[in-house]
Amino acid sequence: MVSLTINGKLVRADEGEMLLAVIEREGIDIPSTCNHKAVEPYGACRLCTVEITRKEWEGWKKHVTSCLYPVEEGLIVSTHTEQVIELRKTILDLLLARSPGAKYIQDLAAQFGIMQTSFEEVPDSDDCILCALCTRVCDQMGFHAISTVGRGHGKEVAPPLHEAPPDCVGCLACAQICPTNFIKYTDTGDTRTIWGKTFEMIRCEETGQPTITRAFAEYLSKHRDIPEDYFKLSDSSHRHETALSMGRVAQWERQEKV
Amino acid sequence: MKARFYINPNLCTGCRTCELACSFAHSIGGKPGRSRIYPLSGGAPDLWVPVTCLQCDDAACAKSCLVDAITRNPETGAMDLDQEKCVRCMACVAACPFGCSLFDSSHHLVVKCDLCGGDPVCAHFCPTKALRFEPIRLARETA
Numbered sequence: 001m002v003s004l005t006i007n008g009k010l011v012r013a014d015e016g017e018m019l020l021a022v023i024e025r026e027g028i029d030i031p032s033t034c035n036h037k038a039v040e041p042y043g044a045c046r047l048c049t050v051e052i053t054r055k056e057w058e059g060w061k062k063h064v065t066s067c068l069y070p071v072e073e074g075l076i077v078s079t080h081t082e083q084v085i086e087l088r089k090t091i092l093d094l095l096l097a098r099s100p101g102a103k104y105i106q107d108l109a110a111q112f113g114i115m116q117t118s119f120e121e122v123p124d125s126d127d128c129i130l131c132a133l134c135t136r137v138c139d140q141m142g143f144h145a146i147s148t149v150g151r152g153h154g155k156e157v158a159p160p161l162h163e164a165p166p167d168c169v170g171c172l173a174c175a176q177i178c179p180t181n182f183i184k185y186t187d188t189g190d191t192r193t194i195w196g197k198t199f200e201m202i203r204c205e206e207t208g209q210p211t212i213t214r215a216f217a218e219y220l221s222k223h224r225d226i227p228e229d230y231f232k233l234s235d236s237s238h239r240h241e242t243a244l245s246m247g248r249v250a251q252w253e254r255q256e257k258v
Numbered sequence: 259m260k261a262r263f264y265i266n267p268n269l270c271t272g273c274r275t276c277e278l279a280c281s282f283a284h285s286i287g288g289k290p291g292r293s294r295i296y297p298l299s300g301g302a303p304d305l306w307v308p309v310t311c312l313q314c315d316d317a318a319c320a321k322s323c324l325v326d327a328i329t330r331n332p333e334t335g336a337m338d339l340d341q342e343k344c345v346r347c348m349a350c351v352a353a354c355p356f357g358c359s360l361f362d363s364s365h366h367l368v369v370k371c372d373l374c375g376g377d378p379v380c381a382h383f384c385p386t387k388a389l390r391f392e393p394i395r396l397a398r399e400t401a
Contacts, residue, residue, distance in 0.1 A: 036342075036343075036345075037340065037342040037343040038325040038327065038343045038344070038345055039325075137325070137345050140324070140325055141324035141325060141345075141347070142324060171347040171348075171349070172346075172347060172348075173345040173346070173347040176345055176346040176347070177345050202352075211348070211351070211352045212348055212349065212351075212352040216347075216349065216352075217352065220322050220349055220352075220353060224321050224322050224324075225321060226318055226321060226322050226353050230318060230352075230353055230354075230355045231352055231353070233357075234357075235351050235352070235354065235357035235358075235359065235360060235361075236357060237357065238354065238355060238356055238357025238358075239296055239298060239309045239356065239357035239358070240298055240299075240357075241357075242298075242307070242309050242356045242357060242358075243296075243298035243299060243300050243301070243307040243309050244300065244301045246265075246267060246300065246307045246309070247267060247299070247300020247301040247302060247305050247307050248300075248301065249267075250266075250267035250268050250300055250305060250307065251300070251301075251302055251305065253268055254268060
């Protein structure tokens with residue numbers, strides 16, 4: 001256990017914990033767009049920047065991204081100083097110039113009083129803010145189908161060589177985690193298309209309801225030891241099957257009583 | 259305290275009070291959530307089976323979760339789903355052989371029974387005691 005001061009309040013934290021986790025646990029609201037509990041911290045957006053200092057630093061202080069900064073004994077953290085807020089405003093101003101159409105960024109910037117970017121908007125802008133949540137969650141799940149490619153202005157999220165990714169199974173985790181809903185996919189019922197690759201959907205044998213892609217089910221059977229039969233039915237058909245089999249047991253009990 | 263969740267289909271009348279109780283107990287911001295319990299027909303007249311998560315020992319939902327969002331809660335014994343970790347890939351919804359991992363489309367969340375954190379609301383509301391949540395009295399405690 002280490003003890004540190006956050007906004008004048010003494011708090012305790014486990015060793016190795018990141019500052020952002022402790023700040024959130026204390027109920028202090030600071031913005032962060034690239035943080036998610038399912039993946040390792042990354043420090044892409046820099047919005048969770050806070051000011052830190054120590055007694056022995058004699059007035060010196062520095063700004064760090066709290067998602068990547070492990071807690072230390074005797075640290076003095078301020079989350080809402082004038083400078084920190086100014087920093088966040090600049091970052092949001094820049095993000096708004098990059099993705100002026102993203103509602104998520106518009107809302108976040110509006111909280112800081114920025115309705116319009118003061119920079120020149122990026123020509124042919126898109127809603128991707130390069131938080132890399134999609135690529136990190138894909139890596140975390142063990143697929144490694146997409147990654148960030150290029151540098152500087154040309155940096156983007158894409159499958160290898162901009163071709164249909166061979167390792168993608170169509171789980172949609174990247175599209176679900178994307179804060180700006182930039183990653184698009186189409187579900188027709190029989191097929192699902194994402195990243196230029198089309199997958200066959202499994203349909204429930206009884207109701208015909210599509211569940212997950214066949215490729216994903218095969219991956220789960222092979223690597224996670226889930227019997228393939230489990231994927232034949234949708235969740236509602238599974239519940240009806242469960243009710244029928246438990247009902248049979250209940251009927252034996254009834255007959256015994258008669 | 260160790261407790262056990264009892265489901266007795268022969269006492270169930272299919273009134274679906276448990277479903278209502280569950281839905282309201284899991285509302286977010288005043289909006290009711292999807293019920294985690296479903297009284298369904300057991301294949302005979304007047305036979306209803308309340309189907310809910312059985313908190314399996316070797317749970318398919320936890321095995322299928324690629325980000326380890328579903329873990330056993332040591333206090334309640336339930337398999338808890340961490341909403342902040344879940345990436346909504348639907349692996350657990352497809353993998354559960356009892357169909358008790360559900361997708362709540364109104365809140366856009368994957369949900370499952372968490373035994374209400376150790377005090378299931380459905381058991382409180384069941385008028386016929388088809389659902390019961392009772393502490394297990396071990397033999398050495400009663401002696």
